[in-house]
Amino acid sequence: MSTSPASMPKEATSKETHVLQRTTEHLAARYEGIFTPEMVERYVFESFTALGRTAKIRTYLAAMAGHFADSRLRSLALSMNRIEHEVPQVLFVCVQNAGRSQLAAALLQKLAGNRVEIRSAGSLPAPELHPETQQLLGELGMDAQDTYPKPLTDDVVRAADYVITMGCGDTCPIYPGKKYVDWQVEDPDGKTNEQIHQILAELEGKVKQLWREINAKSN
């Protein structure tokens, strides 16, 4: 070829493929009788490619893809009633899944603990969490395990009883029997420290109100 070959980290990537294959085996065992190993493999590798399109740091990409695929498979199984739907399912969606939706998810998790199952997604996932968001999550004492930006997928919408959108318009597929709510909240990205704490306080009020409504409906 007259053009130079792409300088891609081939060795690192074959390691990644190995991790993804092991993840596939692990998840295929977890979802045995619900999904075929072939379907699980698709979820793992497509989750990896989807995160890889936008993720800035590749170090944990295979691990994140495993986590993301597991969350999506669980969502799909819940929506098909192949796993018992024990607690209300809430999905927060914003544009980048790097600020508002992550903070709302953390606030509801803190408030409701294991009485609710929470996911978050973005229409155009950012390369990484906004630094302001990382700071606020730290202040809230939240674990950052699940806090990577990820694209909105059909499966997580299907699993949700409540879909809360913030600034991402009509990107969510609409299914019957779900409660869709749109919150007008500003994006903390690039704001001053005072402003991001105002946004956090505003989100906290909305999350408390949401949790009251979820409780009122469940009881």
Place this chain on the structure above:
Amino acid sequence: MSTSPASMPKEATSKETHVLQRTTEHLAARYEGIFTPEMVERYVFESFTALGRTAKIRTYLAAMAGHFADSRLRSLALSMNRIEHEVPQVLFVCVQNAGRSQLAAALLQKLAGNRVEIRSAGSLPAPELHPETQQLLGELGMDAQDTYPKPLTDDVVRAADYVITMGCGDTCPIYPGKKYVDWQVEDPDGKTNEQIHQILAELEGKVKQLWREINAKSN
């Protein structure tokens, strides 16, 4: 709720869901014995949600999702040797799948016709094709049926014998046995008429060279 419900086009969307269900039936019949109807349904609905995250115009979204899902299922079947691999498979990837990768695909299609199978994708798909690209595709006399920006997926990489990347770094998963090539070509987005014709001429030279190499390898 204290917040206003999202103003989402619920009726249009239930029509879309109907179209997607019919597409699922149609594709399940086409890929019978290769993929389960459940897997086909996942491909159709996830393709719809993936395009919906970034597409500007929703009018043809369900139809585009059907086309995209079909292309992805065919790719996957090819990569699994469940469909006969008759001609070389080429994948062009750029950032937005709205300019360079679309033009390269059109140029190779014009040159090689049905002696090659071509796909294109983007790491961050644009809301729609760039106007400059639409103009150039018109000048090339190309059909615009397949020319919507779509995200890079694992299946299309797996199917490819040649993966040509332009400006999108290491977003492609690396698999053995494929030829990965990186082309240094400027993005035509926002350029002058003269500049975009220069870019087209440059792409044309590279595409001709690629086609020579593909032929040399196949013979």
